[in-house]
Amino acid sequence: MAWVIFGFLSLLCAGSVVAMVLSKNQAHNALFLVLSFASLGGIFGLLDAPFVAAAQVIIYAGAIMVLFLFAIMMINLKEGLPPERKRVIYGISAVLGCVLFAELLIVARRAFFHGAEAAPAGGANPAGLGHLLFTDYLYPFELTSLLLVAALVGALTLAGKKGSS
């Protein structure tokens, strides 16, 4: 049963990314990406990470992709879409993609089968995650808030109405 769900979700996820590569419409690209991220949230659920799955659906498929859609609407391209690349380039890049896939597979084999010892189960529930976040990872957590403020100020400065430098 789990294999069926995993196969379905992973096919959906990878297939919508492939559709994003092949499609020419930017809004369709964003919607394909929403589908891909939502199914990836389901895969995170299969990995015993329900809280991360919820965050994935809410933050990625919700917030970030809505931001992309807003940008697409604001840009509203009529003639600015670039021309398509030649088919030869698609063939070459498919070959190079297979090479990259093989390389990463070799690296992952090595990493996976050497580092996978069964440690005692940590707190994968939201309570355990919160405890980790506020004890061991307190400084990174605070730095994250600083990063968010910096991103906010930077975006306001860049895209503001009177953003004269």
Next chain:
Amino acid sequence: MIPGSAFLVLAIVLFVLGVLAFFLKRDLLTQFMSVEVMLNAGNLAFLALAKASSKAEAQVIVFFILTVAAAEAVVGMAIVLHFFKQRKCIRTEDVSGLKG
């Protein structure tokens, strides 16, 4: 029971697809989207290894990646909008102004 290596293979497939999309597409917004795909592949790899070694720390790191991705998307969108205001198009070839 699905082995963790299946998830890892899916993460690699997603990463390769993201790289391909980044190099095949020519408009800035879609290239941004493919960067997000690569970040998600990284998240999936973290979670797969977290399950294989049953450590919860990797999930915390996934949260940090989510935050960084959100900040990156915000700043990137601002840059794309700024670029569009100046040039009226978002072709990547037009950004090669500094190239001799």
